[in-house]
Amino acid sequence: MSTINSSATTSVNPVLLKVPFQLNIWLGLFIFITGNISTIGNFTVFTSRMFRNRACSVYLIAESICTFIYFDFVLVTRVIQKGFNYPIINLYDPICKVRQFFSEYTHQVAFTLFALATIDRILSTHRDVGTKYGHGVYFSSQASYSHSYTEPNTRGERCMFLARVLVGNATIGTKYTKICPRGFDTTTDGSYIYVIYHDAQAFVTNNQPPLESFTIQQCTAEDEDGAIAVCLKTGDSGNDASLLFNDPKVLGYRFVAPYIHLSPDLAFVLKDSEGNVCGYVLAALDSVSFYTQYVNEWLPKMKQLYPNIPSENERLKEDWEIIYGFHNDNLQSFKLFDDYPSHLHIDLLPIAQRKGYGTKMIHRIENELQRRGSTGVHLGMAPNNTRALHFYTKLGFTILANGQDTMWLGKKLV
Incomplete structure (x- = not known):
């Protein structure tokens, strides 16, 4: 065994x-x-x-x-x-x-x-006022400010409640204010934030989000700063690009301001009921002529405004790429399409999106270009911006070319 x-x-x-x-x-x-x-x-x-x-x-x-x-x-x-x-x-x-x-x-x-x-x-x-102006219920008289605290649903829709608030006699509040000071009814930031301390001071007038009215207007010199701000707020593939740039205007100096100065007849802005710029559509009738002006007239001004290209150690933000272009761009730097001689840019803040104004602005600029004899228009967009791609293709744009950082789309206007 x-x-x-x-x-x-x-x-x-x-x-x-x-x-x-x-x-x-x-x-x-x-x-x-x-x-x-x-x-x-x-x-x-x-x-x-x-x-x-x-x-x-x-x-x-x-x-x-x-x-x-x-x-x-x-x-x-x-x-x-x-x-x-x-x-x-x-x-x-x-x-x-x-x-x-x-x-x-x-x-x-x-x-x-x-x-x-x-x-x-x-x-x-994380953005929260918390108890900065008092330990109460917060309201804002500016719909655009309240909008920034809303969260979109799966369809991108946001909701706010329109309420009537008894403000009464208001005083500046602090984080130590737990009850309203004697002789006052509300505390405030001194501008558009109000804090109430009794439920009876406010009631909701309806359960529908307030309607914002917008108008499309010819862009003027007074609208330039507002349009540049919109460019920054939508500059990261449609999202806020404020954290990507040290200079809040440099992106707008590349993609917005040149059109307002060199092609003013084809520059339009979208304004809300308070006169704030919430979007823009900009175009050039003939891209070759526009870029020639851009190189000969606009870039010298930018070189004076930004005389130095950021060094390697300073390239932590996206500013350097724009400034580098100011110093080195020429006519060969820009994409051209013979069958689509015009080009456009359009951007809208989230508060103005999904209300049909983007479509209206595209139709407005297409009509203006067609009236001036354009046979086709093209535009560039970030390849990862799927919402924008869906928007453009729905309006009849087709893909012309694909690059590493840019997708080019075009539409015939005849």
Whole structure:
């Protein structure tokens, strides 16, 4: 019996002993390959133009580097040691020490960086007056300000309640104001925020969001600053680009102001009932003539306004790319289409979107171009702006060309 057992043991043990080695090799290689693919993918995404200037991307890039080190050093040495049964860690003391350090701290550092990125996103998107002007219920007399605190639903719609508020005698409130001071009915910021302390002071007049009335008007010199502000608020593929630029006007000096000065007859703005610029549509009848004027007349002014191109150390924001263009653009820098000689730009603030005004402004500029003899118009947009692409294609625009940062669309006007 002992002879039989011994024979069985020696025939089974080698097979069982190979299993952990094979698992270490094949499972380790699978994790190594998939881990590196995901890490390189993360690194590529967060260093792209869309994300690289956001603070959270710095943390996520660093987290990807930590993960990359783990996969390419800690995991590889394990596969060699445990899978191929080569004692690399035992033979080489420096490798053993470095591996021990990385295996102990890469996970902790990666987790910490991910947590910091999460905190950054929470803080950067959190906007709350809180109790700055008193511990009460807050109302604003400016619909545009209240709008900034609303959240869109899945269709992009937002909702506000129109209420009648008994303001009475108001005084400046502070974060220490818990009850309204004697002799006053409300506290305020001194402008358009009011805080009430009794429910009887306000009642909702209806359960429908207030209607905003907008008008399309010819752009004037007085509208330039407002149009430039709209350009910044929509400059990140339709989203707010304020955090991407140090100079809030430099983007508008490239994409808005030249049209107001060089092609004023084809510059229109959308204004709300209070006269604020909420959108614009700008066009050039003949792109070649416009860009010639732009290079010969506009760029010299920009070079005076921005005499120095930012250095490598100053290229933390997007300003440098615009300023670099001011100093280096020429007629060959611009995309032209023979069958679509005109071009346009259009941007609307969120408060003016999904109300039909974008379509009205496109039709307005198309009619103006057609009346002046244009046979076609083109425009450029960010390839990742799917909402804008849907909007343009619905209006009859088709894709003409695709670039790394720009998609070109065109529409015949005959």
